[in-house]
Amino acid sequence: xxxxxxxxxxxxxxxxxxCGLLAGFLRTRGMRVTTQKWVETGxxxxxxxxxxxxxxxxxxxxxxxxxxxxxxxxxxSLPASPHLAAAHxxxxxxxxxxxxxxxxxEGTHDAVLVEGAGGFLVPLSEELLTGDLxxxxxxxxxxxxxxxxxxxxxxxxxxxxxxRRGIPLLGLxxxxxxxxxxxxxxxxxxxxxxxxxxxxxxxVLGEVPPLPxxxxxxEAFAPVGRAFLERWRST
Numbered sequence: 001x002x003x004x005x006x007x008x009x010x011x012x013x014x015x016x017x018x019c020g021l022l023a024g025f026l027r028t029r030g031m032r033v034t035t036q037k038w039v040e041t042g043x044x045x046x047x048x049x050x051x052x053x054x055x056x057x058x059x060x061x062x063x064x065x066x067x068x069x070x071x072x073x074x075x076x077s078l079p080a081s082p083h084l085a086a087a088h089x090x091x092x093x094x095x096x097x098x099x100x101x102x103x104x105x106e107g108t109h110d111a112v113l114v115e116g117a118g119g120f121l122v123p124l125s126e127e128l129l130t131g132d133l134x135x136x137x138x139x140x141x142x143x144x145x146x147x148x149x150x151x152x153x154x155x156x157x158x159x160x161x162x163x164r165r166g167i168p169l170l171g172l173x174x175x176x177x178x179x180x181x182x183x184x185x186x187x188x189x190x191x192x193x194x195x196x197x198x199x200x201x202x203x204v205l206g207e208v209p210p211l212p213x214x215x216x217x218x219e220a221f222a223p224v225g226r227a228f229l230e231r232w233r234s235t
Contacts, residue, residue, distance in 0.1 A: 002106050004170065004232070005139040007116040007130075007162075009154035013146035014175035016049045017214045019115040020056030022142075024218060025225030027057055031110040037072045038098045039086075039117045039124065042079030048072055049115060055215055066108070070101040082130075083123040093124045095133050102137060114139065120158050131165055140168035140235055142228065145196070147174040147189050147207060152196055159200045170231050171203035172196065173224055178210040203231060 006022070008015040019035055026033045035053040050072045074093055076085035086093050105112045116122070120131045120141070134141065141162050145155045155172060162169050174193045197204045206224035211217040 002110065003102065003112045003114060003137070003139045005114045005116060005134045005141045007120045007134075007141055007143055007158065009119060009143065009145045009151060009158050011118045013144050014177060014208065015115050015144045016052050017056065017211065017217070018142075018144045018173055018175060018208060018221075018224075019049075019113050020053040021208075021214065021217055021221040022225060022228060023053060023111075023113050024057040025221060026111050026229070028218075029229070032108070033057070033111045033113070034066055034071065034105055034109050036070070036102060036105055036112055036114045037117070038101075038114065038130075039074040039076070039082040039093055040072055041076045041082060041085040041117060044075050044077050048075065053115075056217075058218070064108075066105055070104050073097050073101045081122055082117055083125050086125070093128075095124065095128055095136075098124075098133065099137055119154075120161050131161055131167070135165040135167050140170050140232075142170045142205075143172045143202075145172055145174050145192075147176050147192050149185060149188065151192055155192075155196045156200055159196075159202050168235055169202055170228065170235060171205040173205050173228075174207040176207060176210050178212055203227075205231060 006015055006019045023033045023035050037049045040049055076089055078085040078088040082093050116130055122130045124130055143158050145151045193204045205227040208224060209220050
């Protein structure tokens with residue numbers, strides 16, 4: 001099993017950081033790893049999420065750098081759902097392009113981590129949800145949830161959407177974002193992973209602590225990486 005789809009419970013939950021750190025962790029295990037972002041919205045001039053992945057992954061790995069067109073097939077300037085961002089530019093997301101790019105990466109790497117845009121059911125087009133393309137390609141899913149108020153409902157809904165499509169669920173990673181939490185919310189944050197695991201019967205692979213500089217987060221991420229690798233190998 002080479003591919004993993006890294007989805008989130010919504011936008012801004014830390015998918016990019018988790019995806020990049022996980023790729024770096026797998027690379028330190030000697031794996032030929034790359035990342036992919038099918039659709040990125042909200043900017044075409046600055047660094048892409050793939051650029052962030054590169055920084056978090058560390059130095060060059062054993063496999064040659066894949067073409068940029070395969071790693072991020074679509075980038076749109078409008079910060080909106082892929083279907084709307086594409087339409088804003090008179091374009092359309094073609095699922096055949098996404099799958100073909102993924103298959104090329106799959107053929108030259110031990111692991112391909114695909115970061116989704118927004119949440120699991122974000123529409124790629126008027127006719128196709130992200131989760132339906134994930135099911136069509138046959139990728140297992142890793143769910144990233146920001147550990148904050150409201151995340152229990154978001155996590156449970158995402159797990160339910162994954163399972164309804166018959167997709168293997170590798171587990172959940174909770175992410176504590178810098179500047180969030182503490183104080184009166186500390187008790188809820190401590191309980192969120194437990195209650196999600198208990199209700200969903202899905203494995204929680206760990207929690208990423210606040211990382212002021214994610215590029216220095218490899219050591220803090222390592223327990224999550226080890227839990228992921230054990231789960232991935234057994235699926």
